[in-house]
Each structure stands twice: as C-alpha cells, then as structure tokens.
Amino acid sequence: MTALLAQASAFGSVTLYHYLFVSAALFALGVIGFLSRRNLIIMFLCTELMFQGAGLALIAFGRHWMNPTGQVFVIFVLTIAAAEAALALGLVVYLYRRKSTLDAQAWAELAG
Amino acid sequence: MSDPTTMLLAASAGAPDSSVAWLLQVPLLPLLACLLCGLFRAWGVTSKLPGYTTVLLLAVAFVVTLSGYLSFGGHGAQVVHGFDWLRVSWGDGPGETLSAGFSLYIDSLTWLWMLFVTGLATLIALYSTEYMAEDQKTGGYARYFSFFSLFVFMMSCLVMSDNLLLLYLGWEGVGLCSYLLIGYHYTKPSAVAAAKKAFIVNRVGDLGLALGLMLTFVHFGTLEYREIFARLAEIQAVVEAGGSAPWQVELIPLLLMVGAFGKSAQLPLYVWLPDAMEGPTPVSALIHAATMVTAGVYLVARFLPMFALSPAALGTVAWVGAGTALLAATIGMAQYDIKRVMAYSTVSQLGYMFLGLGVLTATGAAYHVFTHAFFKATLFLACGAVMHGFAGQLDLRRLSGLAKVPGWRVTAVAMLVGCLCLAGFVGTSGFFSKDMILAEAFVTPGPGYRLLGWIGLATAGLTAYYAFRVYFRVFHGPVEFHAGEEHHGDDGHDDHGHGFHPHAPGWAINLVLIALVIGSLAAAAPYFIDKEHHGWVGGLVHSSTAGEIVRASAGHGEAAAHAGEAAAAEHGGFFGDPHRWMFLASSVVGAIGILLAWVIHMTGRVSADRAPIADALKARLRPWSTLAEKKWLVDELYDALIRRPLRLLAHILALIDQALVDGLVDGVGFAPRLFGKSLRPSQNGLLQNYAVGMGGGLVFILLVVWALS
Numbered sequence: 001m002t003a004l005l006a007q008a009s010a011f012g013s014v015t016l017y018h019y020l021f022v023s024a025a026l027f028a029l030g031v032i033g034f035l036s037r038r039n040l041i042i043m044f045l046c047t048e049l050m051f052q053g054a055g056l057a058l059i060a061f062g063r064h065w066m067n068p069t070g071q072v073f074v075i076f077v078l079t080i081a082a083a084e085a086a087l088a089l090g091l092v093v094y095l096y097r098r099k100s101t102l103d104a105q106a107w108a109e110l111a112g
Numbered sequence: 113m114s115d116p117t118t119m120l121l122a123a124s125a126g127a128p129d130s131s132v133a134w135l136l137q138v139p140l141l142p143l144l145a146c147l148l149c150g151l152f153r154a155w156g157v158t159s160k161l162p163g164y165t166t167v168l169l170l171a172v173a174f175v176v177t178l179s180g181y182l183s184f185g186g187h188g189a190q191v192v193h194g195f196d197w198l199r200v201s202w203g204d205g206p207g208e209t210l211s212a213g214f215s216l217y218i219d220s221l222t223w224l225w226m227l228f229v230t231g232l233a234t235l236i237a238l239y240s241t242e243y244m245a246e247d248q249k250t251g252g253y254a255r256y257f258s259f260f261s262l263f264v265f266m267m268s269c270l271v272m273s274d275n276l277l278l279l280y281l282g283w284e285g286v287g288l289c290s291y292l293l294i295g296y297h298y299t300k301p302s303a304v305a306a307a308k309k310a311f312i313v314n315r316v317g318d319l320g321l322a323l324g325l326m327l328t329f330v331h332f333g334t335l336e337y338r339e340i341f342a343r344l345a346e347i348q349a350v351v352e353a354g355g356s357a358p359w360q361v362e363l364i365p366l367l368l369m370v371g372a373f374g375k376s377a378q379l380p381l382y383v384w385l386p387d388a389m390e391g392p393t394p395v396s397a398l399i400h401a402a403t404m405v406t407a408g409v410y411l412v413a414r415f416l417p418m419f420a421l422s423p424a425a426l427g428t429v430a431w432v433g434a435g436t437a438l439l440a441a442t443i444g445m446a447q448y449d450i451k452r453v454m455a456y457s458t459v460s461q462l463g464y465m466f467l468g469l470g471v472l473t474a475t476g477a478a479y480h481v482f483t484h485a486f487f488k489a490t491l492f493l494a495c496g497a498v499m500h501g502f503a504g505q506l507d508l509r510r511l512s513g514l515a516k517v518p519g520w521r522v523t524a525v526a527m528l529v530g531c532l533c534l535a536g537f538v539g540t541s542g543f544f545s546k547d548m549i550l551a552e553a554f555v556t557p558g559p560g561y562r563l564l565g566w567i568g569l570a571t572a573g574l575t576a577y578y579a580f581r582v583y584f585r586v587f588h589g590p591v592e593f594h595a596g597e598e599h600h601g602d603d604g605h606d607d608h609g610h611g612f613h614p615h616a617p618g619w620a621i622n623l624v625l626i627a628l629v630i631g632s633l634a635a636a637a638p639y640f641i642d643k644e645h646h647g648w649v650g651g652l653v654h655s656s657t658a659g660e661i662v663r664a665s666a667g668h669g670e671a672a673a674h675a676g677e678a679a680a681a682e683h684g685g686f687f688g689d690p691h692r693w694m695f696l697a698s699s700v701v702g703a704i705g706i707l708l709a710w711v712i713h714m715t716g717r718v719s720a721d722r723a724p725i726a727d728a729l730k731a732r733l734r735p736w737s738t739l740a741e742k743k744w745l746v747d748e749l750y751d752a753l754i755r756r757p758l759r760l761l762a763h764i765l766a767l768i769d770q771a772l773v774d775g776l777v778d779g780v781g782f783a784p785r786l787f788g789k790s791l792r793p794s795q796n797g798l799l800q801n802y803a804v805g806m807g808g809g810l811v812f813i814l815l816v817v818w819a820l821s
Contacts, residue, residue: 031803031807034800034803035800035803035804035807036800038800043799104798104799104800105798107797107799108796108797108798109797
C-alpha cells in the first residue's frame with residue numbers, strides 16, 4: 001500500500017492507483033458496514049457504498065485505457081441503482097410496517 | 113353300445129359318447145344348484161325357494177346316479193369324457209404332457225360312493241330347509257344352500273374324477289366348503305376359529321396328497337387312473353414273480369395316506385373334526401356322513417392296489433386307524449356335549465374304516481362307510497332336532513326323558529336306531545360292517561394285526577357304552593329340560609324361563625329322520641345279498657379297482673381269509689370261521705357296553721344332571737376321567753408343541769424383519785436426512801451471516817486465483 005502511495009507522489013499527480021485505492025476503500029467500508037450493522041436502511045446504504053466503489057474503479061480503468069465503455073457502464077449502473085433504490089426503500093418501508101422494527105434479525109425466520 | 117370295452121375305447125379316444133354323457137349330470141346338477149342359490153342370494157330371495165331348489169336338483173342327481181347304476185353298474189369301469197380341463201405340454205416324449213380332463217371314471221366303487229353321497233345329501237338338504245328356516249330373512253338361507261350344493265359338487269368331482277388332478281380339485285373344494293359351512297355363523301368367534309382350524313389342519317394333510325400327486329406324475333408320467341392302474345398291474349406281476357416294487361411305488365401310498373388322514377380325521381390330524389360342529393348341525397351331518405370325511409377312505413380304497421404294494425403304508429394305515437378308534441372312543445365316553453360325542457364317534461368309526469383298509473378288507477371298510485353314512489346322519493340329525501327344539505341345548509346333563517315329551521317320539525326312535533347301529537347291536541347294519549373289519553384284522557397276517565383286532569373289539573364295547581350313555585341320559589329318566597342360550601326369534605316361545613316350550617320338529621325333519629331310520633336299518637340288508645362276496649357292497653368292491661388287485665395278491669387280506677374259511681369249513685369248526693367267531697364276540701361286547709350304560713346312568717337317577725353311579729365312578733376314576741373329558745389335552749399339546757413354537761418363530765422373524773430389513777431401508781433414507789441436518793445451521797436466516805459467507809467465498813476465490821498465478 002505504501003509502495004502505491006509512494007509511486008503516486010513520485011509522479012506528483014493523481015494516478016490510477018489513487019482512484020483504485022479510494023474505490024477499494026469505499027468497497028471495504030461498504031462491506032464492513034453491511035456486515036456490522038443490522039439496521040436495514042444502513043445496510044442498504046452500505047450496499048450503495050459498495051456499488052459506488054465498484055463504479056469508481058470502472059471509471060478509473062475506463063479513463064486509464066481511454067475506453068468510454070467503463071463510463072457508459074457506470075451510467076447504466078447508476079440508473080439501475082436509482083430504480084433499485086426506490087424499490088429497496090419501498091421494501092424497507094413495507095418490512096418496517098410489518099414488524100415495527102428495522103432490525104434485519106427480525107426476519108430470521110427463514111432459517112433452514 | 114352296451115359293451116363296456118367299446119365305450120371305454122370311445123371315451124379314451126376323447127369323443128364324447130352320447131350314451132354315457134348324461135352321467136355328467138351327476139356332478140353338474142349340484143353345481144347348477146350352487147349357482148342358482150348364489151343368484152337367489154344376490155336377488156335377495158327370502159322364501160324357501162333356495163332350499164327347495166337344492167333339494168330338487170340333488171334329488172334329480174340321485175335319480176340320475178341310481179339309473180346310471182342300474183344301467184351300467186355291472187359293466188366294469190367307464191370313462192365319461194367331459195372336456196379337456198388342463199393340458200400342458202413341454203415335449204413329445206412320455207411324461208412330458210400334463211393333461212387332466214373333466215372326465216369321470218365310473219366303476220362300482222364310484223357308484224357305491226355316489227349313491228350315498230347324493231342320496232344322503234338330498235335328505236340332509238330337505239332337513240335343512242326346515243332347520244335353517246330362521247335365517248331366511250337375513251339371506252343366510254340362500255348362502256347356506258349355495259355352499260351346501262357346492263360341497264356336493266366338489267365331493268362328486270373328488271369321487272368321480274378319472275385323474276388325480278380333478279380329485280385334487282374336489283379334495284381342496286370340500287376343504288373350502290367345510291371352511292365356509294363350519295364358519296357359517298361368521299360373527300361367532302368360536303365358529304370362525306373352528307373353520308380356520310378345519311382348513312389349516314386339512315392343509316397339512318393336503319400337502320401330503322399334493323406331494324403324492326407330484327411323485328405319481330414324475331414316476332408314472334400320467335395322472336389318469338386307467339394308465340396308473342395298468343402300470344400297477346405290471347408292477348404287481350413283477351412283485352409276484354419275486355421282484356421288488358420301485359421305491360416310488362412304496363412312497364406314494366405313504367404320501368397319499370397323509371392326505372387321507374387329514375381329510376378323514378385320523379391321528380394325528382383328527383383335531384379339526386370335533387370342532388367342526390360349530391357349523392349348523394345338518395352341515396355336521398353332511399361332513400360326517402356323506403361328504404368330506406369319507407374322502408380319505410375313498411382315496412385309500414381307490415389306490416388300494418398301490419397300498420397293497422407298500423407294506424409300510426398298509427401297516428401304518430391299520431395301526432393309525434385302530435389307534436384313532438380307541439383314542440376317540442375314550443374321549444367320546446367323557447364328553448357332555450351330545451354333538452361332540454357324535455363327532456368323536458365319527459373319528460372312532462373312521463378309525464375302524466382305516467383299520468379295515470390296512471388289513472386289506474376294502475369290502476369291510478367300504479361297507480362300514482356305507483352303513484356309517486346312514487346311521488351317523490341319523491344320529492346327527494336327531495341331535496340337530498334336539499338342538500333346534502331346545503334353543504341350542506346340547507348338554508346331556510341338562511336334558512332328560514325326552515322320549516316322553518309329546519312330539520319327540522320320532523327323534524327318540526331315530527336316536528335309538530342310530531345308537532344301536534353305532535353300538536353294533538346284533539342284527540343292525542353297524543354290526544355286520546364292523547364285524548367284517550374286526551374279523552379280517554384277526555386273520556390277516558401283518559405287524560401286530562391280531563392286537564389291532566383286540567383293540568378294535570375293545571373299542572366296540574366303549575362305543576356301545578358312550579352311544580347309549582347319550583341315549584339313556586337324554587331320552588330316558590325323569591322328564592326335565594333346560595333351554596339353551598340360542599334365541600330363535602320365531603313364533604312366540606321367546607321366554608327362556610318358566611314359559612319355555614320346546615318346539616317339536618316339523619314335517620321335514622321328521623320325514624328325513626324316518627327315511628334315515630329306514631335307511632340305517634335297511635343298510636344291513638345288502639349284507640345278505642350276494643353272499644359270495646360278503647354282500648352287495650363286497651360285490652361292488654370286488655368288481656372295482658380295489659377288488660382286482662386284492663384278489664391277485666395272494667397271501668394277503670381277504671384271499672388269506674377265504675383260505676382260512678375254507679380250511680375251517682373242512683374241519684367243520686364253528687369257531688374256525690373268523691366271521692362267525694367275531695359275530696359272537698362283538699354281540700357280547702356290544703351288549704355289555706349297552707348294559708353298562710344302563711346300569712351306570714339309569715340306576716337311581718333323580719334328575720337330568722344327577723346319575724349317582726356315573727358321578728361316583730367319575731370321582732373314583734380321577735384323574736383319568738378328567739383327562740378324557742379334556743380330550744387327553746391333545747389340543748393343548750398341539751398348542752404347546754406346534755402353535756406356540758410357530759408363533760415364537762413368527763415373532764422372531766418379525767423382529768428380524770423390523771431390525772434388519774427395516775433398519776437397512778430406514779438407514780438408506782436416513783443418510784440424506786443426516787446430511788441435510790448437518791448443513792442446516794448454516795442457513796440461520798441472518799442476512800449478515802449470508803453476507804459473510806459470500807465475502808468469505810469471494811476472498812477464498814481471490815486467494816486461490818492469486819496462489820495459482
């Protein structure tokens with residue numbers, strides 16, 4: 001990790017590695033959040049965070065290779081994420097109405 | 113067409129001969145009656161129509177038999193071909209085709225049997241029309257007569273068959289019908305148990321017959337009587353020339369004998385017959401007199417030529433017969449149920465018949481079958497009349513002096529005549545037939561046959577005693593009777609207390625009893641016809657398959673007896689003739705038995721259940737009297753030696769089945785369940801848990817990829 005940072009500073013500018021680092025950090029934060037929190041909304045936000053981490057990596061690679069596919073792909077992802085967010089939040093509202101709690105554990109009755 | 117050989121040839125060629133084909137009516141009429149009664153049952157007929165139909169058709173069958181006998185009786189063996197029943201072929205060589213036709217082999221032995229089977233069945237059916245009248249509304253009436261006719265059909269198949277397979281069909285058929293009729297009151301557990309007992313004990317014997325049948329086919333390559341007897345005659349000639357019979361010919365009679373012992377209730381398979389009286393009384397009469405039990409005697413008599421070649425089988429038959437006669441007589445002496453006494457007397461008399469066959473006097477055995485059929489039917493139907501009139505009462509301690517009750521005279525006379533015949537009283541039919549067997553037992557050379565003669569003579573005394581014990585107890589002494597427990601819900605006398613009126617037998621029962629009394633007495637007459645062959649029956653036996661071979665086997669049986677007679681006649685000694693000697697001995701023994709019964713049961717008798725001498729004697733003879741009353745614990749012995757071990761074996765096998773077989777099958781089913789159970793905790797329904805799984809999996813794949821690259 002330090003080697004990567006050293007390389008970036010050596011070039012004196014923001015390189016692909018910086019983007020990838022931020023992307024990985026975003027994704028890791030999302031994963032940690034998703035695993036550690038039981039609030040459905042927070043968990044949902046964490047999945048969005050992972051999304052953005054992945055999206056950032058795509059854009060960075062697209063820029064690096066001068067290929068627009070990555071950016072186009074991210075635009076698609078964002079669109080779908082928006083729709084999905086509407087759907088997911090609706091579901092969360094519905095689940096909240098059923099059990100008056102946002103705790104994911106409340107829905108553990110599907111245990112095998 | 114009167115020439116018997118022409119007919120025989122025509123029949124053997126398979127062409128239905130119209131001049132004898134009408135004899136097929138004898139078995140087919142009862143079958144028709146069976147089917148008609150079955151239809152009446154289905155249509156819900158509640159009148160006496162099924163009964164009268166059966167009586168009519170059986171009477172026609174009897175008339176056909178009689179006219180058949182009158183037309184062809186003296187013509188030797190006839191074969192009437194009905195149709196090919198079974199034909200299986202697996203090659204062209206000899207013994208590679210199993211064929212059996214629905215064909216009748218009719219010789220004088222068949223005539224004798226069919227005459228009393230159809231004749232007595234008709235009378236018993238007529239009796240049943242009145243006896244079974246209470247079951248008209250429930251539909252049991254039609255069912256009863258349907259089974260009854262089927263019984264007669266099966267018996268005629270058995271007796272008239274020209275091959276062993278059709279005989280086997282009849283053999284199993286009478287077993288089935290006895291099961292159906294003994295279990296007629298199928299809601300009564302004891303009747304169901306008795307029916308099952310009869311069927312299962314018979315199966316044991318049937319196994320022997322089946323094995324004998326198979327061995328016969330394997331050895332002779334055919335099941336048809338004519339061919340078997342032809343081959344037997346060849347073997348007979350070889351034996352007479354000093355050769356020896358093949359081992360199969362010695363073994364087959366032993367196997368057939370087992371079947372005969374089962375069907376004819378001999379040791380050790382006699383236990384079913386006394387219980388068989390759980391059925392309606394006319395059924396007992398039918399089983400004991402006309403059908404079923406005489407089948408075993410018929411089988412041995414029919415195959416006597418083969419038995420004559422197997423000294424071991426003959427000896428066994430004689431010994432078992434005498435042993436059964438004695439054992440059953442001792443049991444009969446101590447029973448209180450009059451029907452049960454009669455049942456044991458049948459077992460005992462059948463023992464005599466087998467003794468007769470064992471000492472090669474087919475004449476004596478067949479004649480005893482003939483006379484026994486009449487007097488045993490008389491006795492059973494008289495017992496049935498008592499049972500019917502006194503609401504099922506059969507205990508001789510609860511009935512007394514019935515001869516003095518108005519309306520019971522015919523029954524009393526019938527009982528008296530039946531008992532006289534059974535006891536072998538001088539001049540009655542039973543006297544002549546029994547003496548014929550006993551005399552032959554004394555003169556025939558064989559292993560201990562002389563001893564068997566003495567056993568038979570002693571048994572004759574016991575028989576006289578127990579027969580008249582019943583007669584004196586039930587029909588003489590102070591008038592006293594108690595109703596039984598069976599409720600006959602007909603015309604009014606439903607009160608079993610003080611108001612009980614026995615209902616005396618009606619016209620049908622009395623008519624049949626009178627006919628049978630005449631028959632029982634007249635059965636003595638054939639003895640005086642055809643003196644040369646010891647009577648009419650002897651003539652019939654001599655012209656049948658049983659007679660020819662016996663005549664041919666010198667040094668055996670009747671041939672020897674005749675030689676003895678001739679020698680006696682030369683010396684002019686009265687006691688030299690075994691038959692005259694036996695007449696005297698058995699008259700004395702029989703009279704002593706009757707006298708003893710009178711002294712023991714009539715002296716100082718004050719009420720139905722109190723006969724001072726009998727009671728004192730019974731107390732004095734303890735424990736023997738108790739043992740005899742409990743039938744020598746034979747049923748208990750069988751229970752301990754056969755039923756319980758079998759049940760134990762069944763339990764063990766059930767355990768093995770449950771533990772091993774079921775365990776294996778369950779184990780196969782259990783493995784996937786165990787696998788699923790071990791995986792189940794991973795699916796605990798927690799979202800985070802799944803996410804960890806996903807993340808962990810991702811990391812794992814990444815690590816693998818990294819490690820590989």
